[in-house]
Amino acid sequence: MASRHRFLLDGEEHNVVVAESDGRITVAIDDDDPLEVDATTSGLPGLFSLLIDGQPSTSYVSRRGAGFEVTTAGRRFEVEAASSSKGSRGPVGGLEDPLGKITAPLGGTVIEVHVAVGDTIEVGQALLVIEAMKMQNEVQAPHAGTITSVLFNQGERVDQKGDLMIEYDPAEDES
Amino acid sequence: MLKRVLLANRGEIALRVQRTCRELGIETVAVYSDADRNALHVRNADAAVHIGPGPATESYLVIEKIIDAAKQTGADAIHPGYGFLSENAAFADACEEAGIIFIGPPASAMQALGDKISARKLMEEAGVPVVPGANDIDADDVATATKEAERIGLPLLVKAAAGGGGRGIRLVESMDELETAMRASGREAETSFGNATIFLEKYVEPARHIEVQLIADNHGNVRTYGERECSVQRRHQKLLEEAPSVAVTPEIRAQLCEAAANVAKSAGYRNAGTVEFLMDASGTFYFLEMNARLQVEHPVTELVYGVDLVAQQLAVAAGEAFEDGDESPQPVGWSIECRINGENPFHNFAPSLGVVEHVEAPLGPGTRFDSMLFDGLDVPIFYDSMLGKLIVWAETRDDAVKRMRRALNDLVIAGIQTNIPFHLALLDHPDFISGEISTSWLESHFKMPEMPADDPRQRDALVVAALAAEMARANGHDAVASAPISGWQRSSRATAVHLRTRDGGLRGWHRGIASS
Numbered sequence: 001m002a003s004r005h006r007f008l009l010d011g012e013e014h015n016v017v018v019a020e021s022d023g024r025i026t027v028a029i030d031d032d033d034p035l036e037v038d039a040t041t042s043g044l045p046g047l048f049s050l051l052i053d054g055q056p057s058t059s060y061v062s063r064r065g066a067g068f069e070v071t072t073a074g075r076r077f078e079v080e081a082a083s084s085s086k087g088s089r090g091p092v093g094g095l096e097d098p099l100g101k102i103t104a105p106l107g108g109t110v111i112e113v114h115v116a117v118g119d120t121i122e123v124g125q126a127l128l129v130i131e132a133m134k135m136q137n138e139v140q141a142p143h144a145g146t147i148t149s150v151l152f153n154q155g156e157r158v159d160q161k162g163d164l165m166i167e168y169d170p171a172e173d174e175s
Numbered sequence: 176m177l178k179r180v181l182l183a184n185r186g187e188i189a190l191r192v193q194r195t196c197r198e199l200g201i202e203t204v205a206v207y208s209d210a211d212r213n214a215l216h217v218r219n220a221d222a223a224v225h226i227g228p229g230p231a232t233e234s235y236l237v238i239e240k241i242i243d244a245a246k247q248t249g250a251d252a253i254h255p256g257y258g259f260l261s262e263n264a265a266f267a268d269a270c271e272e273a274g275i276i277f278i279g280p281p282a283s284a285m286q287a288l289g290d291k292i293s294a295r296k297l298m299e300e301a302g303v304p305v306v307p308g309a310n311d312i313d314a315d316d317v318a319t320a321t322k323e324a325e326r327i328g329l330p331l332l333v334k335a336a337a338g339g340g341g342r343g344i345r346l347v348e349s350m351d352e353l354e355t356a357m358r359a360s361g362r363e364a365e366t367s368f369g370n371a372t373i374f375l376e377k378y379v380e381p382a383r384h385i386e387v388q389l390i391a392d393n394h395g396n397v398r399t400y401g402e403r404e405c406s407v408q409r410r411h412q413k414l415l416e417e418a419p420s421v422a423v424t425p426e427i428r429a430q431l432c433e434a435a436a437n438v439a440k441s442a443g444y445r446n447a448g449t450v451e452f453l454m455d456a457s458g459t460f461y462f463l464e465m466n467a468r469l470q471v472e473h474p475v476t477e478l479v480y481g482v483d484l485v486a487q488q489l490a491v492a493a494g495e496a497f498e499d500g501d502e503s504p505q506p507v508g509w510s511i512e513c514r515i516n517g518e519n520p521f522h523n524f525a526p527s528l529g530v531v532e533h534v535e536a537p538l539g540p541g542t543r544f545d546s547m548l549f550d551g552l553d554v555p556i557f558y559d560s561m562l563g564k565l566i567v568w569a570e571t572r573d574d575a576v577k578r579m580r581r582a583l584n585d586l587v588i589a590g591i592q593t594n595i596p597f598h599l600a601l602l603d604h605p606d607f608i609s610g611e612i613s614t615s616w617l618e619s620h621f622k623m624p625e626m627p628a629d630d631p632r633q634r635d636a637l638v639v640a641a642l643a644a645e646m647a648r649a650n651g652h653d654a655v656a657s658a659p660i661s662g663w664q665r666s667s668r669a670t671a672v673h674l675r676t677r678d679g680g681l682r683g684w685h686r687g688i689a690s691s
Contacts, residue, residue, distance in 0.1 A: 007641070009633055010628070010633065016637050016638070018642065025642075029634060037642070041646075046532070048639050061639050061643045068643055068644075070635075070640055071533070071587060071589035072632050073635070077633065077636035
């Protein structure tokens with residue numbers, strides 16, 4: 001399974017997709033090739049030892065509101081949750097989509113579909129899973145609402161990022 | 176031999192002195208304010224005495240409280256460290272009256288060196304070169320001042336006789352500025368120190384700040400330990416020191432040491448002290464002032480001379496005489512010290528305080544870290560921003576610079592911003608590498624580089640943040656420490672710390688402040 005995080009770092013937004021399969025973790029940042037990551041934590045909360053594509057690094061992480069502060073190799077970074085700076089939208093999935101539509105975060109194959117027309121959905125709910133480059137990417141609901149159309153079936157191919165996948169009626173109380 | 180020493184100080188210097196005491200089998204007594212209850216110097220002592228609230232004026236600077244603490248715990252000597260009461264003649268007297276050994280110079284020597292004009296006169300009599308100038312001028316006596324200024328030459332400085340900390344100092348670059356400068360300096364001195372007497376001094380620029388370490392026993396012997404180069408300064412605060420200095424030849428060193436020894440002898444000095452000199456590009460040097468204490472930067476001298484200055488201080492205080500030997504030994508190798516401060520070099524060095532969540536001290540060959548840091552330290556707001564001192568030794572200056580770079584990169588301090596990036600940038604500056612620096616160099620020639628926009632470490636930060644978020648979601652709770660709210664920001668830090676340890680019990684203690 002894969003999940004997507006949106007962060008604000010040094011003034012720029014980044015899309016970070018974490019995927020795990022067969023006990024191996026890959027992390028893809030924006031449009032870069034996925035990195036193979038071996039991460040261990042010690043008894044001290046927040047202290048991570050990483051091997052990123054075999055390259056060791058140590059980082060100390062602590063929570064700062066909705067984001068994190070990361071100290072690594074002599075530098076401190078404020079990694080904010082991108083949503084908190086934008087305010088109105090949910091933390092996961094389809095953040096750049098217009099309200100009522102969900103597009104593909106990347107091209108690939110739809111391997112799971114969890115919703116059907118008429119279903120009510122909540123923020124962060126898993127809608128479908130796209131597999132690409134042996135990584136599974138979960139598409140989550142950016143808003144609560146009711147599904148009005150699902151344009152892909154299990155096993156169908158998504159040509160590219162931005163293809164319309166799902167339409168929904170946004171719930172009134174969700175701004 | 177002393178049995179029990181009270182440390183009238185806090186932070187890294189209290190720990191530094193405790194370590195030597197422990198090695199020598201001398202017991203230590205710590206004093207602490209509310210804000211320092213959890214500090215390492217308290218945990219590390221054989222006895223600890225509470226001396227009041229956080230502000231130093233209500234704790235570390237109150238002579239009666241320190242003396243009472245010494246009496247109460249049966250301390251036979253007091254080590255003042257640096258700052259606080261270390262150069263307070265009344266404190267040295269109070270110790271003597273209470274029958275407690277003050278580990279430092281006698282009050283009379285402090286007084287002789289404390290007043291700038293009397294110190295200048297003393298040095299002139301002892302044949303120690305002083306900056307050309309004119310003493311004892313009334314702030315209203317423009318005629319005398321003008322005559323003297325013409326003799327000394329411009330530019331010059333107008334200084335207050337009783338001044339200190341940069342107050343009452345005015346730069347005069349043309350004769351028509353003299354009268355205004357005298358009035359301003361005299362007025363400032365009158366208000367601050369109740370004494371409007373001024374003096375004139377030639378302005379030596381560009382100049383290096385070169386200082387000589389010495390120690391005098393109670394039997395008239397003075398031993399000098401060469402020079403330290405302390406020209407890297409911002410707003411008169413030293414940031415990086417080294418020993419020896421690239422600008423000091425063995426010949427100049429011999430002259431400096433002789434002059435420093437004369438200063439100590441003429442003032443009846445005892446124990447460790449530092450004589451500060453200004454040195455111009457030609458190697459001509461002038462007496463500036465004497466610091467009657469152990470200094471922050473003493474470790475660089477210890478490393479190039481293979482000496483424990485605190486052990487020497489304790490021996491001298493116990494009345495021991497120096498054994499016969501070289502009175503002016505030569506340095507071996509090179510040592511550099513970086514002061515690690517809680518400040519943000521990317522935001523005009525604004526103070527950065529809060530909870531230090533995680534610390535990893537650099538280790539390895541030639542590496543020393545004198546520090547008050549520990550995981551969970553809530554840096555008190557009442558004292559200065561220095562968290563510790565990173566000191567390295569290597570065979571040559573080049574090697575020492577490389578070692579310091581490595582050690583700075585190994586030093587991890589998470590939770591607050593430090594000036595480590597500043598030191599790394601400084602070590603890479605061509606002027607620093609060539610040693611072409613003066614006391615005004617940092618402020619006039621050094622610019623902190625911007626944070627690199629395309630930093631490869633950003634990748635690591637994003638990966639870790641995503642994994643931390645992932646683990647939080649999977650476990651239903653955070654795998655990482657929450658940002659600890661500084662207790663001080665809530666109300667009184669000390670109260671908060673006590674509440675935490677009480678409420679958290681053993682578990683709270685083990686997990687530290689970060690668990691709240």
